[in-house]
Amino acid sequence: MLSWPQFAQIIRGSVIAGLIGIIASPGAIAQANRIVSLNLCTDQLVMLLADRANIASISALAEDPAISAYPEMAAGLHLNYGLAEEVLALEPDIVVTSSFGLGATTFLLRALGHEVIEVGFAGSLGDIRRNIETVADAVGLPTVGAMMAAQFSRGLALATVDAGEQRPFAALYWANGFTSGAGTLPNGVLEAAGFRTVATELGINGVQELPLELLITAEPDILVVSEIRQTSALANEVFSHPALERAFASKPTAFIPNSLWNCGTPAVLDAFAQLAQVRNRWVEDQSGVK
Amino acid sequence: MSPARLHVFLGVMTALAFVGSLLIGPAAIGLDQTISALFGGDVGTVALIVKEVRLPRAILGLTIGATLGLSGAVLQGFLRNPLAEPGLIGVSGFASLGAVLTFYTGVSAAFALALPLGGIAGALISVMLLRGLAGRDASPLTLILAGVALASFAGALTSLALNFAPNPFAALEIVFWLLGSLANRSMDHVYLAVPFMLTGWVMLAFLGRSLDALTLGEDAARSLGYNLGRVQTMLIIGVSLSVGAATAVAGAIGFVGLVVPHILRPYVGHRPSALMPASALGGAVLLLCADIAVRLAAPDRELKIGVLTALIGAPFFFILVWRMRKDIS
Amino acid sequence: MSAPLIAVHSLSASFGATKVLEGINFAVAAGELVGLVGSNGAGKTTLLRMMAGLLEATAGTITYDSLNISAGDNQARARAIAYLPQAGAIHWAVSVETLVGMGRLPHMGAFGTGTERDRQAVAAAMAACDLGGYEGRTVTNLSGGEKARVLLARALAVEPKVLLADEPVAGLDPAHQLEVMQKLRDLAHAGAGVVAVMHDLTHATRYCDRVVVLYDRSIAAEGVPGDILTPDVLAKCFGVRALYGERDGRSFIVPVDRAEG
Numbered sequence: 001m002l003s004w005p006q007f008a009q010i011i012r013g014s015v016i017a018g019l020i021g022i023i024a025s026p027g028a029i030a031q032a033n034r035i036v037s038l039n040l041c042t043d044q045l046v047m048l049l050a051d052r053a054n055i056a057s058i059s060a061l062a063e064d065p066a067i068s069a070y071p072e073m074a075a076g077l078h079l080n081y082g083l084a085e086e087v088l089a090l091e092p093d094i095v096v097t098s099s100f101g102l103g104a105t106t107f108l109l110r111a112l113g114h115e116v117i118e119v120g121f122a123g124s125l126g127d128i129r130r131n132i133e134t135v136a137d138a139v140g141l142p143t144v145g146a147m148m149a150a151q152f153s154r155g156l157a158l159a160t161v162d163a164g165e166q167r168p169f170a171a172l173y174w175a176n177g178f179t180s181g182a183g184t185l186p187n188g189v190l191e192a193a194g195f196r197t198v199a200t201e202l203g204i205n206g207v208q209e210l211p212l213e214l215l216i217t218a219e220p221d222i223l224v225v226s227e228i229r230q231t232s233a234l235a236n237e238v239f240s241h242p243a244l245e246r247a248f249a250s251k252p253t254a255f256i257p258n259s260l261w262n263c264g265t266p267a268v269l270d271a272f273a274q275l276a277q278v279r280n281r282w283v284e285d286q287s288g289v290k
Numbered sequence: 291m292s293p294a295r296l297h298v299f300l301g302v303m304t305a306l307a308f309v310g311s312l313l314i315g316p317a318a319i320g321l322d323q324t325i326s327a328l329f330g331g332d333v334g335t336v337a338l339i340v341k342e343v344r345l346p347r348a349i350l351g352l353t354i355g356a357t358l359g360l361s362g363a364v365l366q367g368f369l370r371n372p373l374a375e376p377g378l379i380g381v382s383g384f385a386s387l388g389a390v391l392t393f394y395t396g397v398s399a400a401f402a403l404a405l406p407l408g409g410i411a412g413a414l415i416s417v418m419l420l421r422g423l424a425g426r427d428a429s430p431l432t433l434i435l436a437g438v439a440l441a442s443f444a445g446a447l448t449s450l451a452l453n454f455a456p457n458p459f460a461a462l463e464i465v466f467w468l469l470g471s472l473a474n475r476s477m478d479h480v481y482l483a484v485p486f487m488l489t490g491w492v493m494l495a496f497l498g499r500s501l502d503a504l505t506l507g508e509d510a511a512r513s514l515g516y517n518l519g520r521v522q523t524m525l526i527i528g529v530s531l532s533v534g535a536a537t538a539v540a541g542a543i544g545f546v547g548l549v550v551p552h553i554l555r556p557y558v559g560h561r562p563s564a565l566m567p568a569s570a571l572g573g574a575v576l577l578l579c580a581d582i583a584v585r586l587a588a589p590d591r592e593l594k595i596g597v598l599t600a601l602i603g604a605p606f607f608f609i610l611v612w613r614m615r616k617d618i619s
Numbered sequence: 620m621s622a623p624l625i626a627v628h629s630l631s632a633s634f635g636a637t638k639v640l641e642g643i644n645f646a647v648a649a650g651e652l653v654g655l656v657g658s659n660g661a662g663k664t665t666l667l668r669m670m671a672g673l674l675e676a677t678a679g680t681i682t683y684d685s686l687n688i689s690a691g692d693n694q695a696r697a698r699a700i701a702y703l704p705q706a707g708a709i710h711w712a713v714s715v716e717t718l719v720g721m722g723r724l725p726h727m728g729a730f731g732t733g734t735e736r737d738r739q740a741v742a743a744a745m746a747a748c749d750l751g752g753y754e755g756r757t758v759t760n761l762s763g764g765e766k767a768r769v770l771l772a773r774a775l776a777v778e779p780k781v782l783l784a785d786e787p788v789a790g791l792d793p794a795h796q797l798e799v800m801q802k803l804r805d806l807a808h809a810g811a812g813v814v815a816v817m818h819d820l821t822h823a824t825r826y827c828d829r830v831v832v833l834y835d836r837s838i839a840a841e842g843v844p845g846d847i848l849t850p851d852v853l854a855k856c857f858g859v860r861a862l863y864g865e866r867d868g869r870s871f872i873v874p875v876d877r878a879e880g
Contacts (some may be wrong), residue, residue: 175459177474211585212474213339217317232396234466235459241476243342247335370710496729503724506773507708513671514777515697515725560711560757 008048031140038097041263045135047073069267084108122264159272161194171198171220175235179210193275227258254278300571307578311348351578357532359573362547367501367562377544380440385537386467388412394455409538413530469596470541479539490532498563545603624812630679641836652807654823657833663816671702697725701779707770716754722776744776764795784815820872854878
């Protein structure tokens with residue numbers, strides 16, 4: 001199977017060779033030559049969609065394997081820290097960033113006459129397709145974007161588990177004892193991948209603290225953990241709390257790398273693949289018990 | 291109310307607040323379930339929550355509250371200054387810094403006792419610095435200024451250390467170390483901190499009579515047979531052990547040591563030795579109740595207990611400063 | 620005279636490079652009230668604090684032969700010698716009874732609550748200072764004169780063999796000055812040794828059995844007040860001339876001019 005970076009390279013190559021470009025929209029929009037991305041999520045889409053040669057800079061976070069799905073693609077690219085003066089020095093054609101987080105930089109760049117495209121936060125699986133297309137349009141590669149979005153939708157349709165299937169009860173637990181509920185991508189991924197979630201059951205919206213005792217009382221079948229770093233952090237202490245360890249001593253714990261679903265990128269499909277394995281094992285165990 | 295009846299009253303309140311801390315939480319668990327979870331051989335979900343989530347939190351609320359109340363009473367008695375308090379004079383801040391340094395460098399991961407020891411070392415250093423900065427016979431104003439300077443410095447160093455910590459949550463965790471919290475503390479933290487706190491209490495308990503004598507000033511106290519050098523050493527070690535260990539597991543919780551002695555002093559006839567047990571119990575009640583309040587008020591928000599104690603404590607600080615204005619000027 | 624309770628031998632003291640006392644020989648015996656006089660900075664308070672064990676001597680020794688205090692036994696010293704500081708501070712708003720009771724601390728352990736014997740001593744000390752009915756009063760609300768009596772009662776509650784009082788009548792109105800001086804005299808004549816720093820020469824000559832005049836770091840004169848407080852001594856040690864008088868068998872000394880030269 002092709003990885004997404006490989007797939008992206010192939011479709012981009014086809015477009016440039018004119019195989020698809022002529023049929024689609026002949027030269028309507030020129031590809032931007034100097035693209036600057038200021039946000040981890042737009043970084044990843046820019047790297048998938050645009051030619052490396054046309055990427056003037058991406059954010060430094062894109063290099064961090066703990067939060068970026070494509071750190072190897074970031075190697076060698078110019079990295080920025082989201083500061084307006086860094087961007088100005090790069091003389092970009094187009095700046096893409098998230099619609100939250102860098103408001104002051106966005107405001108300043110626009111005031112100085114730069115075009116800044118803000119891409120919304122991906123709170124659902126549907127948002128991923130929209131974000132691919134938005135970034136692709138911004139960098140002048142709508143055709144590549146349309147193909148990637150279509151490919152992603154096909155993958156998503158294959159990975160989605162039907163509502164009628166057995167649905168294990170999963171608790172997603174982040175560092176600091178937070179969970180992701182309605183309106184968040186990880187919760188949407190878990191539900192589409194065939195799980196019921198504690199967050200939905202408890203009516204949690206967005207990212208909220210889930211008190212340890214509520215997590216334990218809910219008695220989920222599976223604990224899904226997504227972020228453990230090997231550094232000392234109070235945030236991680238909750239994972240080694242004796243109550244949590246004992247509550248899940250005889251239950252499966254799945255680790256889904258945060259980088260797969262903290263941004264709306266095609267990497268979400270890799271999270272689906274890993275969750276499918278977790279779910280299949282659980283279903284097998286259940287039938288074994290019965 | 292006589293001091294004896296006050297102590298009984300505070301003892302009962304402490305017991306009630308401790309039970310309340312075991313009973314109140316986001317998960318609905320009844321009194322009978324709690325009792326059988328604590329004393330029966332249950333191993334189910336309820337037992338797990340009661341024994342491993344609520345019990346450590348209640349024990350730490352009680353012991354840390356008592357530590358802060360007692361330390362406040364002892365520091366105020368020794369310095370003869372009603373504004374002296376572990377938080378305001380920088381002891382808690384440096385204890386936090388010490389704990390942060392052992393925690394984020396990974397030392398405490400390799401050697402668990404390093405965490406409380408780091409807190410205790412930080413507390414010791416702060417007291418040394420405070421003495422160096424304010425001098426031996428510091429006026430209340432000088433002492434508080436020196437303490438505030440130390441507390442700010444410790445806060446800045448803690449933030450700096452966390453900014454350099456290889457940890458994406460560092461910014462959030464600054465809040466924990468500067469304001470304190472009992473959320474998600476476990477029995478591991480109880481085992482790490484409580485022995486040091488108890489040792490500190492025992493050392494401080496011996497100081498009651500000398501603090502009474504200090505009501506008459508240093509010369510009179512010494513003429514009454516007290517070796518103030520030794521009293522000071524015992525006090526520094528006792529406060530550092532208890533506040534250092536408390537802060538190492540719960541962050542720098544402020545104002546408890548200011549508010550509690552202030553409220554209780556009239557009820558014990560202003561006598562420093564009688565204020566010590568009363569403040570220890572009062573501190574336990576206040577912190578247990580504050581911890582219950584943060585759970586009830588905003589269970590889904592990470593409301594830090596130190597926010598609540600500061601909201602209660604800061605107005606008291608204003609009142610005290612207001613009253614002291616004439617003495618200082 | 621009986622054996623001295625406290626004896627000072629060739630005592631010298633200095634703060635840094637500044638010499639404060641030099642070659643002091645002095646003793647206080649049971650049953651006498653000794654007045655320690657001298658101009659400001661003559662070293663009176665320093666001498667008193669050294670006798671109380673609050674300051675180390677630079678040279679010389681202090682012996683407590685008939686007090687049976689072994690070296691370093693702070694508590695035994697505290698039971699035998701009471702020290703009443705100058706303008707004694709009271710830092711907390713405790714009751715009069717609590718404050719006077721602090722005089723019993725040397726007789727208790729770290730957690731002692733006091734015995735019947737302690738309560739009797741406190742009651743007696745309060746009665747001696749006319750503090751009947753003051754038990755529950757808050758010390759910080761008292762007048763200056765009342766506070767001074769409470770602090771004296773605190774020192775008396777120790778039931779000391781020696782009382783060292785630093786300016787016990789400073790800040791008191793004339794009536795209370797006389798009252799406190801009489802108390803000190805009563806205490807001495809009841810068998811204790813009392814040393815009081817004072818400035819009022821009439822008090823010294825009226826109440827003291829003996830007067831010690833400190834001048835220029837050493838003892839300039841010592842003896843019965845009438846023999847010692849001569850015009851020459853006053854001119855040399857205080858720089859004043861005084862009126863001397865006697866009425867109904869009571870003598871007085873009133874400084875009136877600065878001495879010339």
